[in-house]
Amino acid sequence: MMERPIEARLFAIQRVTALVLAPLVLVHLGLILWAVEGGLTAAEILGRTRGSLVWTAFYGVFVFAAATHGAIGLRNILVEWARMARPAAAKISLGVASILLVLGLRAVWAVFA
Amino acid sequence: MRARRGIGFWAAILHRLSGLALVLFLPMHFLLLATALRGEAALDGWLRLADMPLVKVAEWGLVVLLSLHLLLGLRLLILEFLPWSGLRHGWIWGGVAASLALGAVFIGQVA
Numbered sequence: 001m002m003e004r005p006i007e008a009r010l011f012a013i014q015r016v017t018a019l020v021l022a023p024l025v026l027v028h029l030g031l032i033l034w035a036v037e038g039g040l041t042a043a044e045i046l047g048r049t050r051g052s053l054v055w056t057a058f059y060g061v062f063v064f065a066a067a068t069h070g071a072i073g074l075r076n077i078l079v080e081w082a083r084m085a086r087p088a089a090a091k092i093s094l095g096v097a098s099i100l101l102v103l104g105l106r107a108v109w110a111v112f113a
Numbered sequence: 114m115r116a117r118r119g120i121g122f123w124a125a126i127l128h129r130l131s132g133l134a135l136v137l138f139l140p141m142h143f144l145l146l147a148t149a150l151r152g153e154a155a156l157d158g159w160l161r162l163a164d165m166p167l168v169k170v171a172e173w174g175l176v177v178l179l180s181l182h183l184l185l186g187l188r189l190l191i192l193e194f195l196p197w198s199g200l201r202h203g204w205i206w207g208g209v210a211a212s213l214a215l216g217a218v219f220i221g222q223v224a
Contacts, residue, residue, distance in 0.1 A: 033176075040163055104143050107143040107146035110146055
């Protein structure tokens with residue numbers, strides 16, 4: 001499988017995005033456990049994110065890395081488990097990456113602006 | 114060649130399924146947050162869904178799955194990139210235990 005250059009590249013991107021995501025997920029989990037006490041409110045969330053360049057950068061990078069990582073993972077599942085042909089799996093995962101990226105960045109913008 | 118269905122096999126299945134669940138969840142997560150575009154009250158309206166016990170259970174599941182995906186993924190990165198020997202099966206059990214502990218903290222916070 002690894003003799004295909006595209007496979008080697010996707011393998012590498014999946015690891016790089018994993019390394020980027022690991023600390024972000026750790027912070028995200030910590031924030032969830034801390035913020036969820038007593039229930040989430042919009043005021044609480046927006047109070048943190050509105051106008052905050054730090055959180056916007058944090059979640060912006062998070063969305064980029066997660067969209068890429070999730071799409072490559074989905075492609076692997078489609079090829080290896082669903083036995084889908086590679087070009088079809090590539091089309092679907094590119095579509096999923098685009099949807100995650102657009103919806104994700106829209107969400108980041110929604111809680112920043 | 115057939116993989117022996119040991120703990121490493123199940124860790125790989127769990128890693129993959131947790132990743133798939135997270136990808137399927139993300140669009141809903143993003144759409145909910147984007148309701149803030151229509152104002153704070155709109156977002157609050159959707160956040161009230163989280164008061165439903167079934168939604169709390171789903172959130173608990175997502176927290177545990179995110180933690181599991183992270184810790185099982187870190188094990189893979191260690192196996193692939195660090196010169197340590199062994200298959201780090203302890204990481205799998207540690208990851209499961211840590212994720213369940215995290216889930217317990219989550220329940221304590223929302224209960």
